[in-house]
Amino acid sequence: MKLLRVGTAGAERPALLDQDGTTLRDLSGLVTDIDGALLADAAALGRIRAAADAGELPVLDATGLRVGPPVGRIGKVVCIGLNYHDHAAETGAEPPAEPVVFLKAADTVVGPDDTVLVPRGSRKTDWEVELAVVVGRTARYIEADEDPLSYVAGYAVAHDVSEREFQIERGGTWDKGKNCETFNPLGPWLVTADEVPDPQALGLRLWVNGELKQDGTTADQIFPVADVVRYVSRFMTLHPGDVINTGTPAGVAMGQPEPKPFLRAGDVVELEVDGLGRQRQELKDA
Secondary structure (H helix, E strand, O other): OEEEEEOOOOOOEEEEEOOOOOOEEEOOOOOOOOEHHHHOOHHHHHHHHHHHHOOOOOEEOOOOOOEOOOOEOOOOEEEEEOOEHHHHHHOOOOOOOOOEEEEEOHHHEEOOOOOEEEOOOOOOEEOOEEEEEEEOOOEOOOOOOOOHHHHEEEEEEEEOOEEHHHHHHOOOOOHHHHOOOOOEEEOOOEEEHHHOOOOOOOEEEEEEOOEEEEEEEHHHEOOOHHHHHHHHHOOOOEOOOOEEEOOOOOOOHHHOOOOOOOEOOOOEEEEEEOOOEEEEEEEEEO
């Protein structure tokens, strides 16, 4: 299933995208939201699936309808840095021996086509297309004989926008360059895990002003999705509705020759992951 949330920011309603890829169906008669409580409730998800299969869900008119983040009330966004061989190489970094973990605040999450704001004083705002993993049940200390993917509710497109000067040159941890407002567009859909049989076989692409900048595959991940979920569960409890951004392939502005083409107000970024939909953001000054 492709689950999404539509409407004005803060007042989104739950919806489903039909198998035809164009028709929206209203889920508000069955569930109040697409959130951790729903994703942890197999019976409720089963009712949605049954109603969709039976053609019982009312049609939503998509004309002029904003698409919001596909998950509401996110507890935390966990991010994995330097998780593609080609991206580590372009930044001159050695592939890490263990996953590089950092956090983004949940309030950085916006809709897939919402405006991205270039922070005041920014000179090095950068792009990063990523595969996002959405947690479906509580994960803590996942054992070696357990399947970490059984804890995954689904997958989505994420844009891990970053300000490199704030992140790298201003001291401290990466937080200052990762947590600016609007720095995590998510969606358009949450695609349930049953529709993504192999998360290590997905192409990722990103364009800036129509020019292809990133063209990678999750097969190049240093730490595959299953390993990332297990690893993170050793250091923090993952709750239903939590999001894990699993890293970006090569092609970011930071890895380009001088003068590096960092983002400015007026730029348009488009990105997609195979089977998970497409995003488009226009940048404006904060």
